[in-house]
C-alpha cells in the first residue's frame with residue numbers, strides 16, 4: 001500500500017470518514033492563532049473515491065501543533081449544498097488526517113479549522129478531483 005510506505009503511522013491510526021451531505025458551516029476565517037497549515041493528498045493528484053487528506057499544522061516558529069481539535073469540511077463548489085464535514089485525527093508531529101470519499105469530479109473547497117486551548121485557526125484549500 002502506497003499509504004503505508006509514505007506514512008506508516010496511518011496504518012495504526014483511526015481514520016474517520018467524512019459524512020456526506022451535511023450543510024457546511026459558514027463564516028469567514030477568524031484566526032486568533034499564528035499557525036500555518038499545509039494540505040497534502042493521497043492519491044496525488046486526487047481522484048474520485050477515497051482520498052486521504054492530511055494537514056501539517058505549525059506554529060509561528062515552525063514547531064508542530066499537537067493535541068489540537070481539527071475539523072475538516074469539503075464543499076463541492078460546482079454545486080450548491082453539497083458538502084461533507086468531519087474530524088481529522090491526530091497523527092502526531094502536527095499532522096492530522098482524514099479519509100474523504102469524493103463522489104464527484106470538479107472543484108472542491110477544503111476548509112480546515114484548528115482549535116487548541118483558546119486559539120483558533122482556519123484555512124481553506126482548493127482541491128480539484130479528477
Ligand SMILES: [Cu+2]
Nearest residue numbers: 076079082104
Ligand atoms: Cu457535487
